[in-house]
Structures are given as structure tokens and as C-alpha cells.
Amino acid sequence: MREEYDLKKLKVKRRGIIPELQGQNPNDAKISITISLDEDVVDYFKSQNEVESIQVQINKILRNGIQNHSFIDTEVIKKTLLQDSHFLREIANNITNIMTTK
Numbered sequence: 001m002r003e004e005y006d007l008k009k010l011k012v013k014r015r016g017i018i019p020e021l022q023g024q025n026p027n028d029a030k031i032s033i034t035i036s037l038d039e040d041v042v043d044y045f046k047s048q049n050e051v052e053s054i055q056v057q058i059n060k061i062l063r064n065g066i067q068n069h070s071f072i073d074t075e076v077i078k079k080t081l082l083q084d085s086h087f088l089r090e091i092a093n094n095i096t097n098i099m100t101t102k
Contacts, residue, residue, distance in 0.1 A: 045054040065071045081087050
């Protein structure tokens with residue numbers, strides 16, 4: 001193998017969209033990634049629907065979450081809890097109990 005290649009001499013053949021994707025919206029193209037999932041998560045999807053692949057099921061759930069903004073926003077939760085006087089009082093009591101039992 002050469003240490004260096006002259007990329008200016010590289011010939012690239014552009015053949016366009018592969019036949020299977022002809023006529024489809026380019027925005028619908030899939031991107032291949034690799035993820036690791038817990039076994040119980042995979043088992044859940046396997047038990048849900050044998051017709052659709054796990055990939056299709058997960059993609060639908062993620063798309064739905066994005067479109068509906070239904071993913072949990074931890075910053076909103078933190079701000080809400082820090083403004084809740086009952087929550088803060090309970091935390092203070094728990095800390096006091098922990099400190100007095102040591």
C-alpha cells in the first residue's frame with residue numbers, strides 16, 4: 001500500500017439514485033447507525049409485533065416522540081420541583097433525618 005495517494009487523479013462515477021430509491025423523497029433516506037440496547041428492551045419489541053422489525057418499531061416511537069415533543073425534559077422537571085415548597089420541605093426533612101441518624 002502506498003503511503004500517500006494523489007486524490008486529484010481519483011475517478012468517481014456518479015450513477016445517481018439507486019433504482020430501489022427512484023421516485024422517493026431524498027429526505028426519507030435512512031442513515032445506518034449501530035446502537036446497543038438492553039435485552040429487556042429488545043424482548044419487549046420482539047413481543048409487540050412480529051410483522052414489523054424492531055428497527056421500524058423503535059423508529060416510529062422516536063418519530064412520535066419528536067413530533068409530539070413528548071420526551072421528558074429534565075430541566076423543566078428540575079425547575080418545577082425547585083419552585084415547589086412542599087417538595088423542598090420534604091427534602092429538607094429527609095436530609096435532617098439522615099444527618100441525625102448518623
